[in-house]
Amino acid sequence: MQEVTIEAVPLDRLASLLEEERAARLGDYAERARVLLSGRTVWNVNATTAGGGVAEMLPALLAYCRGAGIEARWLALDGSADFFRLTKRLHNHLHGSNGDGGQVGDDQRAIYEGVLADNLAALAAIVRPGDIVVLHDPQAVGLAAGMREVGAHVVWRCHIGRDTTNVHTDAAWNFLRPYVELSEATIFSRREYAPDWLSEDRLWVIPPSLDPFSTKNRELLRPDVEATLRVAGIVPTRDSRGSAGFVRRDGSLGTVRRHTDLFASGGGLPPDARIVLQVSRWDRLKDMAGVLAGIAGHLSSLPDDVHLVLVGPDTSGVSDDPEGAEVLAECLTIWREQPSAGQRRLHLCTLPMDDIDENAHLVNALQRYAAVVVQKSLAEGFGLTVTEPMWKARPVIASKVGGIQDQITDGESGLLLDDPRDLAAFAALVLEVTQDHYLAERLGAAAKERVRKRFLGDRHLIQYVQLFERLLAD
Ligand code: UDP
Numbered sequence: 001m002q003e004v005t006i007e008a009v010p011l012d013r014l015a016s017l018l019e020e021e022r023a024a025r026l027g028d029y030a031e032r033a034r035v036l037l038s039g040r041t042v043w044n045v046n047a048t049t050a051g052g053g054v055a056e057m058l059p060a061l062l063a064y065c066r067g068a069g070i071e072a073r074w075l076a077l078d079g080s081a082d083f084f085r086l087t088k089r090l091h092n093h094l095h096g097s098n099g100d101g102g103q104v105g106d107d108q109r110a111i112y113e114g115v116l117a118d119n120l121a122a123l124a125a126i127v128r129p130g131d132i133v134v135l136h137d138p139q140a141v142g143l144a145a146g147m148r149e150v151g152a153h154v155v156w157r158c159h160i161g162r163d164t165t166n167v168h169t170d171a172a173w174n175f176l177r178p179y180v181e182l183s184e185a186t187i188f189s190r191r192e193y194a195p196d197w198l199s200e201d202r203l204w205v206i207p208p209s210l211d212p213f214s215t216k217n218r219e220l221l222r223p224d225v226e227a228t229l230r231v232a233g234i235v236p237t238r239d240s241r242g243s244a245g246f247v248r249r250d251g252s253l254g255t256v257r258r259h260t261d262l263f264a265s266g267g268g269l270p271p272d273a274r275i276v277l278q279v280s281r282w283d284r285l286k287d288m289a290g291v292l293a294g295i296a297g298h299l300s301s302l303p304d305d306v307h308l309v310l311v312g313p314d315t316s317g318v319s320d321d322p323e324g325a326e327v328l329a330e331c332l333t334i335w336r337e338q339p340s341a342g343q344r345r346l347h348l349c350t351l352p353m354d355d356i357d358e359n360a361h362l363v364n365a366l367q368r369y370a371a372v373v374v375q376k377s378l379a380e381g382f383g384l385t386v387t388e389p390m391w392k393a394r395p396v397i398a399s400k401v402g403g404i405q406d407q408i409t410d411g412e413s414g415l416l417l418d419d420p421r422d423l424a425a426f427a428a429l430v431l432e433v434t435q436d437h438y439l440a441e442r443l444g445a446a447a448k449e450r451v452r453k454r455f456l457g458d459r460h461l462i463q464y465v466q467l468f469e470r471l472l473a474d
Helices: 011-015 020-036 053-067 081-094 106-124 137-141 144-150 167-180 222-231 288-296 324-336 356-369 384-391 423-435 437-454 457-473
Strands: 002-004 041-046 071-076 132-136 153-158 185-188 203-205 245-247 253-255 263-265 274-279 306-313 346-351 372-375 396-399 415-417
Touching: 011 020, 011 053, 011 457, 020 457, 041 053, 041 106, 041 137, 053 071, 053 384, 053 457, 081 106, 081 137, 081 167, 106 144, 132 137, 132 144, 137 153, 137 167, 144 153, 144 167, 153 457, 185 457, 222 356, 245 356, 253 356, 263 324, 274 288, 274 356, 274 384, 274 423, 288 306, 288 324, 288 346, 288 423, 306 324, 306 356, 324 346, 346 356, 356 384, 372 384, 372 423, 384 396, 384 437, 396 423, 415 423, 423 437
Parallel strands: 041 071, 041 132, 132 153, 153 185, 185 203, 274 306, 274 372, 306 346, 372 396, 396 415
Antiparallel strands: 002 071, 245 253, 263 346
């Protein structure tokens, strides 16, 4: 297993964004947590240290916990290619999709339990009776039995799901049920995601949150946004006053490297292009290919200066996502089929993952630079890629699926696409926002306020304290 070191961050930093009463409530809960968790460690175990929403959220939340005097630690699993193929299949199934079409039967259970037995040996050596272990997603839930044997309290947090069941969700739940039932509490991002056999008293609904001070989200001035994108080789912007420096997660300073190879296709963005951006892992359910086909098919009706930029991680950099290279290749095939005039307005960009702070800063700059951010997912657990541009006051167009519906109020804090497969409707929404500057501004401003009200860390941390209070009282 790999431990990620987390530096403490004082809660005051978060409190500085909150009204007095809200900040006081956070302080109150922090004190309760300090007393409750004294002498215990809160362990978090997930599948990867980089790539995806869980790896994005954990360091910020745990840093605030440590700042509040709570011993919170983060470990990532070691897994084999077979293991991650299986857990990706379970991930897709929980979203209602067939995934790679493989089995989730006894042979797969043997692979799953074999990998987790190796991880358990490492974990059991450091977890003490009375500690709390939060296992994230299907990859880690199989550690529940071993952790309870050690005498730890076990919470399973599932970040994915689907509002209604189908044969695929049933298959995944059949596989996972024996492990989930050993957890004393379970957390879902939406109530609808919980299987009906789970008893209410063990069920918590806690949506994710965003950290406004992370490298991904911290405020950037426009000249610095432009300098970052210029130095990185993404947009040859003209304003030369800014800096391409950034603040790393550990507080040290970094500078964007000069990259020459970020575009898998369609490089050469003009400096005055208005960007329609989707940032996602190369996961089929994010539908990067659908975004590309939807914009490519309607380019002639969009203003000439509108360009599409699809941004995802370098596909070798996300260890738990075996689908990535295939999905990127599918997008490249669609791009090659376009006429050259269209190709010039369609860009596939892969960001290096060898420096995750630089990666986060590049995403920050791109989200701030974009004219419109889209997230045309076919399924979505929550979608931090929606929260992030909302916080940056960008107009967001996103599918009316999963947790996206909890974030965007249609027509107020963004626009929802009722049917994510309706490419004409998608392009029409993009046209609407790119043609109407006032609409874009209004949606962006309301989006930021919505995130401030509902999706910052204080609400999230308080919900955890409430859960732990109940867990330790039983
Ligand atoms: N992300 C990133 N670099 C990339 C692609 C994605 O940092 O090249 C981040 C993105 O900004 C977000 C997270 O990965 O913070 C994705 O989280 P989300 O909840 O949207 O979806 P998930 O990937 O967990 O399904």
